[in-house]
Amino acid sequence: SQKIEQNSEALNIQEGKTATLTCNYTNYSPAYLQWYRQDPGRGPVFLLLIRENEKEKRKERLKVTFDTTLKQSLFHITASQPADSATYLCALEYTGRRALTFGSGTRLQVQP
Amino acid sequence: DAGVTQSPTHLIKTRGQQVTLRCSPISGHKSVSWYQQVLGQGPQFIFQYYEKEERGRGNFPDRFSARQFPNYSSELNVNALLLGDSALYLCASSHPGRDTGELFFGEGSRLTVL
Numbered sequence: 143s144q145k146i147e148q149n150s151e152a153l154n155i156q157e158g159k160t161a162t163l164t165c166n167y168t169n170y171s172p173a174y175l176q177w178y179r180q181d182p183g184r185g186p187v188f189l190l191l192i193r194e195n196e197k198e199k200r201k202e203r204l205k206v207t208f209d210t211t212l213k214q215s216l217f218h219i220t221a222s223q224p225a226d227s228a229t230y231l232c233a234l235e236y237t238g239r240r241a242l243t244f245g246s247g248t249r250l251q252v253q254p
Numbered sequence: 255d256a257g258v259t260q261s262p263t264h265l266i267k268t269r270g271q272q273v274t275l276r277c278s279p280i281s282g283h284k285s286v287s288w289y290q291q292v293l294g295q296g297p298q299f300i301f302q303y304y305e306k307e308e309r310g311r312g313n314f315p316d317r318f319s320a321r322q323f324p325n326y327s328s329e330l331n332v333n334a335l336l337l338g339d340s341a342l343y344l345c346a347s348s349h350p351g352r353d354t355g356e357l358f359f360g361e362g363s364r365l366t367v368l
Contacts, residue, residue: 146296174355176355176356183342183361183362183364184361184362185258185344185346185359185360185361185362186297186344186357186359187359188356188357188358191356231296231297233296235355239310241287241299241302241310241312241355242297242299242355242357243299244289244296244297244298245296246294246295246296247296
């Protein structure tokens with residue numbers, strides 16, 4: 143079965159630095175790869191989506207890369223702020239199946 | 255516009271009881287999905303409904319069932335509750351006609367089974 147690996151250890155960085163989160167998966171590549179943000183006790187919030195034929199996607203301070211050869215996506219937050227502190231979830235979507243397969247998330251803590 | 259709304263927000267049940275969770279999607283969204291999120295884990299897919307028909311089911315026992323109503327709202331029902339059913343149950347809706355699975359989640363229903 144498909145497995146998704148996100149760093150289970152929290153990522154602690156200083157304000158203003160770039161945070162880089164990793165999502166690795168096994169087996170076949172998804173049609174789409176999505177990133178969500180989740181705050182404690184809240185539902186996930188969609189951030190970015192990247193298609194399998196795209197290498198990079200940007201939105202304001204966010205950037206996602208997708209390497210189907212390495213079976214890896216990187217999620218970058220530039221000029222990080224304490225308000226960026228949250229858990230970030232990677233999710234895979236396969237063609238014809240609208241269910242998302244989520245990783246367990248990486249908790250980001252941005253120190254002021 | 256209102257987002258996805260879920261009720262109740264919190265509930266406590268005992269083993270063996272039954273629970274019904276409710277979800278109203280974003281206006282215009284015809285697809286509703288249910289996910290279970292255990293503490294420290296990512297959401298796990300339970301069901302997807304589109305136009306009142308089940309379109310997908312995750313790896314959950316038959317104790318879990320759901321339905322979608324003509325107004326596209328949905329209910330998730332769990333029978334014979336086990337301690338392991340304690341989790342945050344998330345409902346998500348999505349826009350019809352798009353080829354992507356961007357999901358809009360509600361805030362969830364926190365179920366505690368004692």
